[in-house]
Amino acid sequence: MTAIAPARTSSARLRVLVVHGSEAERQSLVDLLDADGSLQIVGSSSDWAQSMRSATQLKPDLIMMNLDTDRRGLEVIREIMREMPTPIVIVMRVPPERQRSLMAEVMNAGAVAIVHAPSEGGISSDTGRDLVSTVKNMAGVKVVRHWRGGRRSGGRAALSSPRLPKSAPHPALVAIGASTGGPPALRDLLSGLPESFPIPIVVVQHMADGFIGSMVEWLAPQCRLPIHVASAGSRLNSPAVHVAPSGHHLVIRRGALDLDDTPPVSGQRPSATVLFRSVVAAYGAKAAGVLLTGMGDDGAVGLSEMRRAGAVTIAQDEESSVVFGMPGAALRLDAASYSLPPPAIAALLLDLVRKGEGVR
DSSP states (O other): OEEOOOOOSOTTSEEEEEEOSOHHHHHHHHHHHHTSTTEEEEEEESOHHHHHHHHHHHOOSEEEEEOSSOHHHHHHHHHHHHHSOOOEEEEEOOOHHHHHHHHHHHHHHTOSEEEEOOOTTOOOHHHHHHHHHHHHHHTTOOOOOEETTEEOOOOOOOOOOOOOOTTOOOOSOEEEEEOTTHHHHHHHHHTTSOTTOOSOEEEEEOOOTTOHHHHHHHHGGGOSSOEEEOOTTOBOSSOOEEEOOTTSEEEEETTEEEEEOSOOBTTBSSOHHHHHHHHHHHHTTSOEEEEOSOSSOTTHHHHHHHHHTTOEEEEEOTTTOSOOHHHHHHHHTTOOSEEEOHHHHHHHHHHHHHTTSOOO
16 A cells, blocks of 8 residues: 655655555654654655655655565665665664675665664654654765666776875774764775785774674675674784674773773764774874764764874765765864775775785
8 A cells, every 4th residue: 555645845844755564664653753843754655666656756855664575675775776866764674694684785775774673562762762863864865876787986096095104103903983874985995905904903883783793794705804793802913803882882991892881972882982082092193093974973083182192094085975974073173184985095004004014
């Protein structure tokens, strides 16, 4: 059954199209979002074919779409991103063993965020707030057209790192912060590093609870370095990528990783600023800090503190960022020595470590 609501007159409200195969759950989402004064439900649909037509006719600011195991939904996402790029938030309830493959396909298709579907018993106040907040934040993100056979590269020239000053320190660790649009940016960065990259990498990626493990599993085949979810007590004496688990700050103490449950910073736990500050305390100038695409300003202050300590600091450039919030905030604070797309960040990190030891 398909229901298309007439467009309302308030141009200030964010226009949302809801697609869900369950009439009851679709109505719950519609009621939740419609109750917020800044959101306008311009249509709701249970049919994949109709959802594409609705998106074309109604031109919503965002599409919220349920996706469990129906592969037709993935085809619709790809079609929307080819024909009329629109931010798409996926509502998903799948068993853990399906999360990795489905998450990878969803991100590759072009969705900007994944959230847990509310329980069948109803939407709790916390879940409701999270869903509404996600919709508001994602409605304004920049999306690009995806062409058949993959996302268009944009014809970027061959990427090489900028010239390094003679005084650039050889880092002993790389710290990375990312949020909205971060998984593909991390893929593009980490896939550019060889297995001989000699130093550890620590990562904070903002993501809905329960999806970090799936993201790490998705990245693993595309990353030539070992990659895993970070655990307290892990020593930083060998090359690997350590990704902060959901709900805990990741910090470095006495040469090892630790997990911290202190309050959120910039509304985030894990927070990139908390990680960067611990890197300053542990490594001083002998580190590199990277701030990738993301909503808000988490990491900007911490990156600024890294730069003041003498570390090399890098922010993703605006052109390649899905959301320029976090890297843009860092640039406004003069926190970044360089502003580059992820592949060029990888090239720069390689040049930094080559200053100290041979890397093939």
